[in-house]
Amino acid sequence: DTAVSQTPKYLVTQMGNDKSIKCEQNLGHDTMYWYKQDSKKFLKIMFSYNNKELIINETVPNRFSPKSPDKAHLNLHINSLELGDSAVYFCASSLGTSGLRTHNEQFFGPGTRLTVL
Amino acid sequence: GESVGLHLPTLSVQEGDNSIINCAYSNSASDYFIWYKQESGKGPQFIIDIRSNMDKRQGQRVTVLLNKTVKHLSLQIAATQPGDSAVYFCAEKNRGSTLGRLYFGRGTQLTVWP
Numbered sequence: 722d723t724a725v726s727q728t729p730k731y732l733v734t735q736m737g738n739d740k741s742i743k744c745e746q747n748l749g750h751d752t753m754y755w756y757k758q759d760s761k762k763f764l765k766i767m768f769s770y771n772n773k774e775l776i777i778n779e780t781v782p783n784r785f786s787p788k789s790p791d792k793a794h795l796n797l798h799i800n801s802l803e804l805g806d807s808a809v810y811f812c813a814s815s816l817g818t819s820g821l822r823t824h825n826e827q828f829f830g831p832g833t834r835l836t837v838l
Numbered sequence: 839g840e841s842v843g844l845h846l847p848t849l850s851v852q853e854g855d856n857s858i859i860n861c862a863y864s865n866s867a868s869d870y871f872i873w874y875k876q877e878s879g880k881g882p883q884f885i886i887d888i889r890s891n892m893d894k895r896q897g898q899r900v901t902v903l904l905n906k907t908v909k910h911l912s913l914q915i916a917a918t919q920p921g922d923s924a925v926y927f928c929a930e931k932n933r934g935s936t937l938g939r940l941y942f943g944r945g946t947q948l949t950v951w952p
Contacts (some may be wrong), residue, residue, distance in 0.1 A: 725881070752938050762925055764882070764942040777939055811881050815938055825870055825931060827940065829881030 724748050725830035727812050733836045734802055741798045742833045744812030752776075753795035754813040754827065755787060764811070770795055771817070799835075807837045850949045857915040859946045861928035864909060869933035872940065873902060873913045876925045885913070885926075890933075915948075923950045 725746045734740055746753060754777070755767045769777035770789040784800040795812060812830040851857045863871075869890040874882035888895045888902045888911075895902050901914040911928050925947050929940040 754938070762876075762945045764927065764945075766939060769938060771938075813881075817938070825938065825940075826872070826884050826887065827938070829874075829883070831879075831881050 725812055725814055725828050727810075727830040727833050729833060730831065731834050731836075733838065735838055736802055736804060738802050739798070739800045740802060740835070741796055742810055742812075742835070744795045744797070744830055746793055746812075746814040746828070746830075748814055748816075748828060750814040750828070751792055751817050752815045753789065753792070754815075755795065755797050756811040756813060756829075758809040758811060758832070760808070768795075768797075802835075802837045804837050807835055809834050847944065848947045848949070850951060851918050853918060853920060853950055853952050855918055857913075857918045857922070857948060857950075859913045859915075859926045859948065861911040861913075861943050862909060863911065863928075863930050863943075865930065865932060865941075866906075866909065867933045868930040870931040871902070871904065871911050872929045872931075873900075874927045874929060874942075875922075876927065876945070878924070882927060918948075918950050920950050920952070923948055 728743045752771045754769045756764050757767055758764050767779055767781045768787040772792050773789045786798045789795045809832045811832045813827040815827045872887040873885040875885050876882040886897045886900050886902050888904050893904050899916045903912045925945040927945045928943045931940055
């Protein structure tokens, strides 16, 4: 019954490593997002895909590469991890991106807490 | 640039009291606003939304008020319960944006004590 799921929930790794976080939604939504939440709880969008196409790419280091194999999945790969990458990463999805209210509501996953040592 | 901020980073209320969480925004082009609740260890969860052509919207125990003149948004929770303890975020979307981009405020930690 999980709407938006992420794996893993916790990820502890060494600096310089490469890691991936996976996200899946079973809501039939067209749009998916990745957010980063820092230690002060600030939520900032990183990427968004609509029907497997990248539509939002905020100022994020190119060590971060999202991939959407289909519209139900949006994975995040991070190369050469740095200490500053430690944060909670949230995946979210929405029905669409139009101005309709039903399209704007974003459903969030449980988050992946990444700790870089 | 746009900014969505909160007046108070923390709010403590007694169970049964009403809570008011405030949010200021600076972009007059914002036409849609959402309040999210984030419990510890979980992702943000939708509470209530409001369009810029409205100034008030009510849900179950929650009311959102929008004052476009001063670019201010508030979330009122009636008869606050311990289960309401969480971080509350306001988020805004810009008029005409078809990208679904939401700008989130800093969050307010609401603590409800018995």
